[in-house]
Amino acid sequence: MGISEFELIREYFADVTGSRTDVSLGIGDDCALLQPPAGSLLAVSVDTLVEGRHFSAGAEPVSLGHKALAVNLSDLAAMGAEPAWVMLALTLPAPDAAWLQGFVRGFGALAAGYGVQLVGGDTTRGPLSITVQVTGFIEPGGALTRGGGKAGDRLFVSGCVGDAGLALAQGGGSIHSDHGMARLRERLDRPQPRVALGRLLRGLASAAIDISDGLTADLGHICSASGTGARVDLESLPVSAPVRAECARGHWQYALAGGDDYELLFSVPPGRVGDLLLACRDAGERVQEIGCLAEDSGIVLVYPGGRESEEIPDGFDHFRP
Amino acid sequence: MGISEFELIREYFADVTGSRTDVSLGIGDDCALLQPPAGSLLAVSVDTLVEGRHFSAGAEPVSLGHKALAVNLSDLAAMGAEPAWVMLALTLPAPDAAWLQGFVRGFGALAAGYGVQLVGGDTTRGPLSITVQVTGFIEPGGALTRGGGKAGDRLFVSGCVGDAGLALAQGGGSIHSDHGMARLRERLDRPQPRVALGRLLRGLASAAIDISDGLTADLGHICSASGTGARVDLESLPVSAPVRAECARGHWQYALAGGDDYELLFSVPPGRVGDLLLACRDAGERVQEIGCLAEDSGIVLVYPGGRESEEIPDGFDHFRP
Numbered sequence: 001m002g003i004s005e006f007e008l009i010r011e012y013f014a015d016v017t018g019s020r021t022d023v024s025l026g027i028g029d030d031c032a033l034l035q036p037p038a039g040s041l042l043a044v045s046v047d048t049l050v051e052g053r054h055f056s057a058g059a060e061p062v063s064l065g066h067k068a069l070a071v072n073l074s075d076l077a078a079m080g081a082e083p084a085w086v087m088l089a090l091t092l093p094a095p096d097a098a099w100l101q102g103f104v105r106g107f108g109a110l111a112a113g114y115g116v117q118l119v120g121g122d123t124t125r126g127p128l129s130i131t132v133q134v135t136g137f138i139e140p141g142g143a144l145t146r147g148g149g150k151a152g153d154r155l156f157v158s159g160c161v162g163d164a165g166l167a168l169a170q171g172g173g174s175i176h177s178d179h180g181m182a183r184l185r186e187r188l189d190r191p192q193p194r195v196a197l198g199r200l201l202r203g204l205a206s207a208a209i210d211i212s213d214g215l216t217a218d219l220g221h222i223c224s225a226s227g228t229g230a231r232v233d234l235e236s237l238p239v240s241a242p243v244r245a246e247c248a249r250g251h252w253q254y255a256l257a258g259g260d261d262y263e264l265l266f267s268v269p270p271g272r273v274g275d276l277l278l279a280c281r282d283a284g285e286r287v288q289e290i291g292c293l294a295e296d297s298g299i300v301l302v303y304p305g306g307r308e309s310e311e312i313p314d315g316f317d318h319f320r321p
Numbered sequence: 322m323g324i325s326e327f328e329l330i331r332e333y334f335a336d337v338t339g340s341r342t343d344v345s346l347g348i349g350d351d352c353a354l355l356q357p358p359a360g361s362l363l364a365v366s367v368d369t370l371v372e373g374r375h376f377s378a379g380a381e382p383v384s385l386g387h388k389a390l391a392v393n394l395s396d397l398a399a400m401g402a403e404p405a406w407v408m409l410a411l412t413l414p415a416p417d418a419a420w421l422q423g424f425v426r427g428f429g430a431l432a433a434g435y436g437v438q439l440v441g442g443d444t445t446r447g448p449l450s451i452t453v454q455v456t457g458f459i460e461p462g463g464a465l466t467r468g469g470g471k472a473g474d475r476l477f478v479s480g481c482v483g484d485a486g487l488a489l490a491q492g493g494g495s496i497h498s499d500h501g502m503a504r505l506r507e508r509l510d511r512p513q514p515r516v517a518l519g520r521l522l523r524g525l526a527s528a529a530i531d532i533s534d535g536l537t538a539d540l541g542h543i544c545s546a547s548g549t550g551a552r553v554d555l556e557s558l559p560v561s562a563p564v565r566a567e568c569a570r571g572h573w574q575y576a577l578a579g580g581d582d583y584e585l586l587f588s589v590p591p592g593r594v595g596d597l598l599l600a601c602r603d604a605g606e607r608v609q610e611i612g613c614l615a616e617d618s619g620i621v622l623v624y625p626g627g628r629e630s631e632e633i634p635d636g637f638d639h640f641r642p
Contacts (some may be wrong), residue, residue, distance in 0.1 A: 024362055024461075025464070025466065028467075028546070029400070029466050029467050029468075029546070030366060030396040030397075030399035030400050030467070030529075030530060030531060031364035031365055031366045031396050031397060031399075031400045031402065031457070031464075032364070032365050032366075033362045033363070033364055033400070033459065033464055034362060034363040034364075034365060035362055035363075035461075036357035036361075036363055038359060040357075041345055041354045041355060041356055042354070042355040042356075042357055043352035043353070043354055043355075044352055044353050044355060044406075044408065044440065044441055045351065045352045045353075045441060046408045046409075046410050046441055046442065046443050046452075046454060047410070047443050048410045048412060048443050048445045048452065049445075050412055050445050050446070050447035050448075051447075052447065053445055053446055053447050054445070075351040075352050076351075076352060078351035078352075079350070079351050079352045079354075081352060085365075087365065087367045087454060088367075089367050089368070089369045089410075089452045089454075091369055091371055091450060119365065120365055120366060120367055121367065122367050122368050122369050122452075124369045124370075124371050124374055124375070125371070125374055126371035126372075126373065126374050126448065126450060127371075127447065127448040127450075129412060129447060129448075129450055131367075131369065131410045131443075131452040133367060133408060133410075133454045136352070138354065140345075140356075143346070143352075143354055145346065145350050146349075146350050146351070147350075208351075209351060210351060225349070225350070
């Protein structure tokens, strides 16, 4: 566990994340010892953020701490799982107290908010990189997978899409107001994992995924796993004013292929749509119907005015040149 | 989970690791779904290897694959846990089929040998770095922690110590024979996690740790957690011929502070030493008594001839300049 090294930053993490009774032995030995709940499955995921790839050099540490955990909680949300434990492998060019304090503040606040406890870690010296592994609980048969969709199921997305992609594309110079840009940056830097919505979707959604690669790319994953195609009505896409302005100029790539939104994309059998909308209204969850799954493979985009196209912008892939 | 990216290398990993019935859903969705055994605790650990820090640029990929998993299995061994699941976060400068095939061969062979299944991963582009997270099972109350040692407990180490440190120090040019150097390199590059020994030690050892930072540094962790000191009889240290030659020249640092050995260091109550030795003989496990835990804090090294010293070489720490 590289504990002797982790001791160095362990003090920063003391008491900032949740404290759980199912952690029999926390940080400080070769392994942590955890007590899984009887009768539950474990949902596990791991994600790495690398400087220069997922974030710029000099990125603000509070946001990095938040985002490194958020993208993993988002994977749990997409399965309908309840977050429980997290492990952190941090590679840093050098120990930096101010940076670490900021990172821990962002990471810890999100963890504590979900009752998630940090149960282990490793710290090494090297180019800045953050790997987070999360474990959540899900009842057997309750998990939302990508492969359960059927032709005719209605397609929904939470929140709005494209803000993070637009923020990334805008970088420093913005055509938008400072206020508008700050909101876009917030969406890029501090995504909110849709954990409560994921829990709500158990028993309602037939398939689900979180939007990390972009709407169409992630929809492609659902279609591929479910053996379906899909139709997306672009006019119904939930977008913010800045993204709507880009779409009006024909720049659909932010809404369709901008990654990093971490909203949930899911399909619901037609007979359950009423229940879904009621449940979302009661829970204050914002979801929008954007199309449906279809028999024929491929994703058909229906543009405002009715033009149909199968040409879709690609999602983000770290191995694409 | 960055699955769309992991798909790129997923084919390399198909069927090379173990296949387990407790994996309800493997790689390919937002999370894997795992079925923990009823009545067991989970032992979890995470470790990162970074190029230029833990291994040189151009290091042989088969060995890297082996070692990245081995150092994590060693953490499970040190707790007495039975390895089960592994997750891999791989950051690579560029996709490289030959490198990946080698890495997977080393990683997969070790995983399959222990019945460990790869259940998730992430692949990103960036400076070469490998983070592995492992989960094992251990019965409640059965775990070997660092904190159970008592003054008077006998101190044991498995295998021999110092080979990896000497190999690292020798680097390319060696004062030893080619054959001797190859054996040292093998110890550095392909450490064998002492999983079976760790399982055997449950109920026998009062405290245990794996030697990753160096014998004295890791002994310091046991002492600190157990609230004891220790005495180490240097003449009894199990060392190979090359390390013995260094000791004879007064270079005790390889045996005492060379990290990366991944042997187990553990304490045994005096009344259980007979049982330990019998069990190790039956199992073909090589262990050597090297001293004892003591009331007074601090580690006393007893040199051949009887000279005592509390001056000890330091272990390896990635954040030490």
